[in-house]
Amino acid sequence: MRYLFFLVVLVSSVSFAQKAKEKVKVNKVEKQIIRDGNDLYKQNNYTDAEVQYKKALEVNPNYEKANYNLGNAIYQQNRFKEALPMYDLVTKTSDNKLTKAENFHNMGNVFMKSKEYAKAVEAYKNSLRNNSKDDETRYNLALAQKLLKNQADNKEKDKNNKDKNNDKKDQKKENKDQNKDKKDQNKDKKEGDKGDKDKDKKGDNKNDQNKDKQGENEKKKKNPQPKKNQLSKEQIKQLLEAMNNEENKTQKKVNAKKARGRKVKQAKDW
Numbered sequence: 001m002r003y004l005f006f007l008v009v010l011v012s013s014v015s016f017a018q019k020a021k022e023k024v025k026v027n028k029v030e031k032q033i034i035r036d037g038n039d040l041y042k043q044n045n046y047t048d049a050e051v052q053y054k055k056a057l058e059v060n061p062n063y064e065k066a067n068y069n070l071g072n073a074i075y076q077q078n079r080f081k082e083a084l085p086m087y088d089l090v091t092k093t094s095d096n097k098l099t100k101a102e103n104f105h106n107m108g109n110v111f112m113k114s115k116e117y118a119k120a121v122e123a124y125k126n127s128l129r130n131n132s133k134d135d136e137t138r139y140n141l142a143l144a145q146k147l148l149k150n151q152a153d154n155k156e157k158d159k160n161n162k163d164k165n166n167d168k169k170d171q172k173k174e175n176k177d178q179n180k181d182k183k184d185q186n187k188d189k190k191e192g193d194k195g196d197k198d199k200d201k202k203g204d205n206k207n208d209q210n211k212d213k214q215g216e217n218e219k220k221k222k223n224p225q226p227k228k229n230q231l232s233k234e235q236i237k238q239l240l241e242a243m244n245n246e247e248n249k250t251q252k253k254v255n256a257k258k259a260r261g262r263k264v265k266q267a268k269d270w
Helices: 002-008 028-042 046-059 064-076 080-093 097-113 117-130 135-222 233-261
Strands: none
Touching (some): 097 117
16 A cells, blocks of 8 residues: 555656756747737646647747746647657756756656666756755656666566576476486387287297197107007017018928928938
């Protein structure tokens, strides 16, 4: 609430009376135009007052009071930036310290409206250099300094938050990369385990085949099967018996032949 109160009580010097002494000589026509403009200004008719002040400046461009009043009329229409050149011109051309102080004060108000607090602080300081007894300017200076500090603190806070957000983004990205790497590792491990399982399966199949083959061999040993074109024991036995019979027959024939050809010894009669 205190901060808002400060903004509400920001003092504008546009209500300052035109007390400065004119640097250049003005005639009655110009003065009358200014008076007409001032009457409109007092009625809050700032648009028509602006027109009157511009007319006076067409006659005399160096008319400090006309420039100051024109700046105030434009300021009251919330065209703050447009009012700034009029105030600045008077601070450079006027030799009257009170006139300078008033214009520097109003320049400070313009900078406050645009939140250019550093420039506002400098403008209020320049106003006090020309009129150190102005409490309104001193108050506005204190407010501008406070707002400038708050602005700097907020910038620093925003910077820190931005850095923190960047750190969070970097950490998030790093975590994402780590999760991706972990996922890839798990995938590789899964594929590796699958390959090992396939190998084990193949090995088991091979072992099963070897076992089956070994079992078949054992079975063959226990129950030998005749090879193709191989005689069985019974056939071999029959064949051997047949061969023996043939051999016996042959032997008998041979013996018979031998018996017929051998000379038989006979006893001699002498």
